[in-house]
Amino acid sequence: MANVAVIGSQWGDEGKGKIVDWLSSRADVVVRFQGGHNAGHTLVIDGVTYKLHLLPSGIVRKSKLSIIGNGVVVDPWALLEEIKAVQAQGVAVTPEKLIIAENAPLILPVHAALDRALEAARGKKAIGTTGRGIGPAYEDKIARRAIRICDLEHPDYLKEKLSGMMLHHNALLKGLGAEPIDENDIYRALMDVREDILQYTGVVWKILDEARRKGQKILFEGAQGMMLDVDHGTYPFVTSSNMAAAQAATGSGVGPDAINYVLGITKAYTTRVGEGPFPTEQNNEVGEFLGTKGHEFGTTTGRKRRCGWFDAVIVRQAVKICGIQGIALTKLDVLDGLEEIKICTGYELDGEKLDYLPASADKQARVTPVYETMEGWNTSTRGARSWKDLPAEAVKYVRHIEELIGAPVTLLSTSPERDDTILMHDPFMS
Ligand code: IMP
DSSP, rough: OOEEEEEESSSOOSHOOHHHHHHHTTOOOEEEEOTTTOOOOEETTEEEEEESSOOOOGGSSTTTTEEOTTTTTTTTHHHHHHHHHHHTTTTTTTTTTEEEEEEEOBHHHHHHHHHHHHHHHHGGGOOOOOOOHHHHHHHHHHOOOOOBGGGGGGGHHHHHHHHHHHHHHHHEEEEEEEOOOOOOHHHHHHHHHHHHHTEEEHHHHHHHHHHHHTTTOOOEEEOGGGGGGGGTTTTTTSSSSOOOTHHHHTTTOOOGOOOOOOEEESSSSSOSSSSSSOOTTTOOOHHHHHHHHHTTTOOOTOOOOEEOOOEEHHHHHHHHTOOOOOOEEEEGGGGTTTTTEEEEEEEEHHHHHHSSSOHHHHHHHHHHEEEEEEOOOOSSOOOOOSSSOOHHHHHEEEHHHHHHTTTTTEEOSSSSSSOOEEEEEOOGOO
8 A cells, every 4th residue: 555645736726625525534644744824725525615734635535634833834823723623514623633743833923923024024025924934934944943843842942942043033123113022921821722733742753654564555745836836846936845746755754665656636727826937827818718718816815826737847847847657637628618728838038948947037937938829628527437428629638738747647637526527547546
């Protein structure tokens, strides 16, 4: 039995929720390994919609172990709110079902304040962050200033650490013209939630080692998408963590050999929220069509997503960097009814052809897409459950995507419903 890592191969919002839910029903353990509550995963199970941000998708299923790994930045108040919300929907969340790595760093109110103040200071060059404090929290981790879950066990040490951190951050907030924050308020707020959070704490690397030795199936649940990766994405218009599949190992405390199959989740067209380069963006009626039909609004911030044609260049890049072995193609039905469909197969820059997205922000902003035009289809693909239910043009489109990105379609999702899925290969059986 294989362990599977699920990775977004574009700019996030590829429809990971449904696929992860489908896979989590077959896994024993579900692990989040990067990001924080900037993520938004929507699950629809038996007609009930669950909106998750920080909790792993396994939480909505009985008898699955859900783990928040050390690579995640945890806002304790947001986490407790989310636990409360799913509990109100009848989901049991207990220390037996949910474990948070003791070495995971915390997001504090000062991080969200800094996130907002820094965005305001960037003016026209703003990144368009979710405002959740993700970037500043990761900065503190790397700067060795972060408060980690395990520090909640030691109030005196916590107070001392917080003091050092706030000295640094209040100077910055003042410099940015924002209100300083009283460290005692944060300390008190942390002491209020301390017990509630500590009950879920565990030694995650050890628990995962035991799970592996018992032959349990582990699902590593990625958030966001490869083009938002802090190393490989459209820097600086990225989030502050790594989405690349190798992070599933570092962000949870397992060796790279624990990841046997990398599944890339890929939307049949492209979307992005926030600012930054987007070569195939369609600021026209095509973009409107995709956005309206695909309900392209952010789960976390409600922002309208930018929409465009499928960009095979960036997905091919994600396939190579992540070692994606197969993709789950989502939202094919959104393309139903289009007369023509374009696919970006390469870029042009300063008269030269490129088969990859260069790292420089200037070049990323200036590449122009080279398109191939394919025939669309008039019949509906929504709800199709086998290849023979699909119009020939749709099959051709999918096959061409496989060819261009260099990875097979393992799974095809044809509606938000769980059973509207065409499975070619079970990733857990790899
Ligand atoms: P941050 O993660 O809040 O710092 O935001 C940085 C960039 O990542 C912004 O462009 C956000 O819109 C984008 N982003 C963060 N999380 C998600 C997500 O879950 N889906 C899509 N975009 C995201």
